[in-house]
Amino acid sequence: MSFSPLGLSPALLTAVQRRGYLQPTAIQSQAVPLILQGRDVVAAAPTGSGKTAAFALPLLQRLAARQPSRPRRLAALVLVPTRELALQVDATLAELGDGLPAAPKRVVAIGGVSINPQLMVLRGGADIIVATPGRLLDLVAHNAVSLGRVEMLVLDEADRLLDLGFGEELQRLLALLPPQRQTLLFSATFPAEVEQLAASLLRDPARAGDAGEQLVAAIRERALVTDTTQRTALLRHLLQENDWNQVLVFVASRHGADNLVQKLGKAGIDARALHGDLGQGRRNRSLQEFRDGTVRVLVATDVAARGIDIPQLPVVVNYDLPRSPADYTHRIGRTGRAGQPGLAISLVSADCETHMRLIEKRRGQRIPREQAAGFEPQVTAPAKPAAPATAADSNGGIKGRRPSRKDRLRAAAAAAAAAAAGEGGPAKDD
Structure with missing residues (x-):
């Protein structure tokens, strides 16, 4: 199966080919059409399954179809548990979105570095923020970003986000988001806490992937x-x-x-x-x-x-x-x-x-x-x-x-x- 039947735009199909993707992985073939339909999605995505592209491709397509605004209004938020994962997600968004007629403005919000450059780059707004919870809360406290009009929320590695130290911050952020939004939850494992989070946040979610699949046989x-x-x-x-x-x-x-x-x-x-x-x-x-x-x-x-x-x-x-x-x-x-x-x-x-x-x-x-x-x-x-x-x-x-x-x-x-x-x-x- 190629990427063509998934409903992606010609620009994104070209980006996929340029990145060397020959055919979609199982999670991509299942999740991409559901996300493009506007459905909330719970995705079981084992490591190495291509899950970042599974949400990045439809996210970019949805953003490309929006009317531009000045200043830019935050429409998509990707929450991740670690700085390294935030940088990886941003790199994928950059590569896949490079050929779009109007590439969305991305901001990475992570700790461990000075907050001042992030405050500066957010002065003109942003289309997408990829963030760890603690630093995003810092930016909200500085009035650098408003979450009240977010249209798409991605919880990437949801099981780790619920680990000790993240649960409380996550709940504070979720309280700032609008109730009407598309929510995507990706996780490699599904303990009871993740299932409870999905039940409380998502509306009639579609399921993608296999929660029982943990590792590739290789x-x-x-x-x-x-x-x-x-x-x-x-x-x-x-x-x-x-x-x-x-x-x-x-x-x-x-x-x-x-x-x-x-x-x-x-x-x-x-x-x-x-x-x-x-x-x-x-x-x-x-x-x-x-x-x-x-x-x-x-x-x-x-x-x-x-x-x-x-x-x-x-x-x-x-x-x-x-x-x-x-x-x-x-x-x-x-x-x-x-x-x-x-x-x-x-x-x-x-x-x-x-x-x-x-x-x-x-x-x-x-x-x-x-x-x-x-x-x-x-x-x-x-x-x-x-x-x-x-x-x-x-x-x-x-x-x-x-x-x-x-x-x-x-x-x-x-x-x-x-x-x-x-x-x-x-x-x-x-």
């Missing part, structure tokens, strides 16, 4: 069992023994990212860190060097699990396991994009084996354990978690005298998180 997953103290040496071994041109390594904390980059550097492996403590300019440089191939290894916290699109990225390594199955999905989804082959490796030590099993259970998939020669584990996983400290806690708070299996899994997961904290603290998002 991703091969491996779990290498080793001791915590051997993980860095094993990672160095993997980098030296394999002809990987780019490797994205996920760690649990900002301190852990800097520490691992330093250790890799001492071994002669050029690496860069990407985390929330870095200024936006440095984050941009790290990403660009990784994309260019100047730097082979990017060591990132989960800030990079959303918004990084590296074509044909061959390998993702979970140096530290993620906090949740959803984060695992988004991490390894950085490879194997658009049907390309990819490899995801998790380093599993004894103290996080129970947490790995919990991730596997939630995803309904078991990954066979492997060992690398010379890095076999010397520490074995405990048969069961340590007993509670007090008698009051001995029943896990519920279900009689002995902790249930679910309570024991929770306790083991907490112990694994505490062990990870010893290497730099729990995972933190930007």
